[in-house]
Amino acid sequence: DWTPDVFVEATVEGLKKQLGDDQVVLGLSGGVDSSVAAMLIHKAIGKNLHCIFVDNGLLRKNEFEQVLESYKGMGLNVKGVNASQDFYAALKGLTDPEDKRKAIGRVFIEVFDKEAHAIQNVKWLGQGTIYPDVIESVSVNGPSVTIKSHHNVGGLPEKMKMKVVEPLNTLFKDEVRRVGRTLEIDESILGRHPFPGPGLGIRILGDITEEKVRILQEVDHFFIQGLKDEGLYDDVWQAGAMLLPVQSVGVMGDERTYERVVALRAVTSVDGMTADWCHLPYEFLAKVSNDIINRVKGVNRVVYDISSKPPATIEWE
Ligand code: XMP
Structure with a gap:
C-alpha cells in the first residue's frame, strides 16, 4: 500500500542518486505542488536547491512577504524577486484575457530565466508537476492545455537546456498534501485554495x-x-x-x-x-x-x- 512516509523515503533516496552534487533551480508559487516538490528535493540535496519566488504584482494582499517568510522558515534556499513593475509594464493597455495571460507568462519566463542563469552551474529544473498535469499536457482538452502552457514553467526546459526533475509526477493532489504533512509543511500552505498563475490579472x-x-x-x-x-x-x-x-x-x-x-x-x-x-x-x-x-x-x-x-x-x- 502507498503511504506518504514510504514515498518520501524512497523519493529522497532516488533524488540523492539522481542529482548527486548537481545544482537545481525551482520556481515556487506559494501553492501546494511547488512547495512539496521543493521540500522533497531540499531533503535530498539541501542548499544545492535554489528556489525562486517571483512577485508578479498580481498576488493576494501581503502574500509575497508571508509566503517568502514561511519558505525561509522551512529552511529553503529561496530568493524572492519583486518583478511587479515588469509585469505592470507588459500588461499596460492589454484588455483581452488571452493577451494578458501571454504577457504574464512571457514576463515570468524572462524573469525566471535571468535569475536561473545567475546561479552557477545549474543542471536541473525542478518542477511541481503532478500526475493530472502530465495527463492534461498530452490530452487535447481545449482550454486546459492553454492554461497549463501559461502558468507552468513547462515552456522553460527547451529554452534553458536543463534536465527536468519532477518528484510528484505520479501523485494525485490528495497524495501531494499527505506527503506535505509528512514533510511537516505548514497547513497554511497545504490547505491553500488553488490560485491561478496569472493571479489577480485575470x-x-x-x-x-x-x-x-x-x-x-x-x-x-x-x-x-x-x-x-x-x-x-x-x-x-x-x-x-x-x-x-x-x-x-x-x-x-x-x-x-x-x-x-x-x-x-x-x-x-x-x-x-x-x-x-x-x-x-x-x-x-x-x-x-x-x-x-x-x-x-x-x-x-x-x-x-x-x-x-x-x-x-x-x-x-
Ligand atoms: P476555470 O476558470 O477555467 O478555472 O473554470 C479552472 C481552474 O483553473 C484555474 N485557472 C488558471 N490557472 N492559469 C492558471 O494557473 C490560468 O491561466 C488559469 N485560468 C484558470 C482557476 O483558478 C481554477 O482553479
Missing part, C-alpha cells in the same frame, strides 16, 4: 492598473479573511473576487456616487473541471459586503456569483 476584467490591483487586493482580503475567521475556508474549494469593468450609482449622504462594482465567487469542486457555487450563509455575505463597501474606497456595490460550471468558468476571464 480577476480584474479589462486593463490592469496598479490602483485596480490595490483595490482588488483589499476586497479579496476581506472575503478570504472572513472565510477563515468564520471557519468556512476549508469548506470552499476556491474563492476570490473580481473587479468588474462597470460603475454603478450609489448615495453617500446627499451625494450621488458613481463607483466600482465587485463580484465575489466561491465554489465547491473536486478538480476544477466542474464546480458549484457555494451556498454561503447570508449573514456572512452581509458582513463581508458591509466590510468591503465601508472600508474599500472606490467600491459601492458587491454582488455574489450564483453560477455553476459548466457553463460559467470559475474565473471570469
Whole structure:
C-alpha cells in the first residue's frame, strides 16, 4: 500500500542518486505542488536547491512577504524577486484575457530565466508537476492545455537546456498534501485554495492598473479573511473576487456616487473541471459586503456569483 512516509523515503533516496552534487533551480508559487516538490528535493540535496519566488504584482494582499517568510522558515534556499513593475509594464493597455495571460507568462519566463542563469552551474529544473498535469499536457482538452502552457514553467526546459526533475509526477493532489504533512509543511500552505498563475490579472476584467490591483487586493482580503475567521475556508474549494469593468450609482449622504462594482465567487469542486457555487450563509455575505463597501474606497456595490460550471468558468476571464 502507498503511504506518504514510504514515498518520501524512497523519493529522497532516488533524488540523492539522481542529482548527486548537481545544482537545481525551482520556481515556487506559494501553492501546494511547488512547495512539496521543493521540500522533497531540499531533503535530498539541501542548499544545492535554489528556489525562486517571483512577485508578479498580481498576488493576494501581503502574500509575497508571508509566503517568502514561511519558505525561509522551512529552511529553503529561496530568493524572492519583486518583478511587479515588469509585469505592470507588459500588461499596460492589454484588455483581452488571452493577451494578458501571454504577457504574464512571457514576463515570468524572462524573469525566471535571468535569475536561473545567475546561479552557477545549474543542471536541473525542478518542477511541481503532478500526475493530472502530465495527463492534461498530452490530452487535447481545449482550454486546459492553454492554461497549463501559461502558468507552468513547462515552456522553460527547451529554452534553458536543463534536465527536468519532477518528484510528484505520479501523485494525485490528495497524495501531494499527505506527503506535505509528512514533510511537516505548514497547513497554511497545504490547505491553500488553488490560485491561478496569472493571479489577480485575470480577476480584474479589462486593463490592469496598479490602483485596480490595490483595490482588488483589499476586497479579496476581506472575503478570504472572513472565510477563515468564520471557519468556512476549508469548506470552499476556491474563492476570490473580481473587479468588474462597470460603475454603478450609489448615495453617500446627499451625494450621488458613481463607483466600482465587485463580484465575489466561491465554489465547491473536486478538480476544477466542474464546480458549484457555494451556498454561503447570508449573514456572512452581509458582513463581508458591509466590510468591503465601508472600508474599500472606490467600491459601492458587491454582488455574489450564483453560477455553476459548466457553463460559467470559475474565473471570469
Ligand atoms: P476555470 O476558470 O477555467 O478555472 O473554470 C479552472 C481552474 O483553473 C484555474 N485557472 C488558471 N490557472 N492559469 C492558471 O494557473 C490560468 O491561466 C488559469 N485560468 C484558470 C482557476 O483558478 C481554477 O482553479
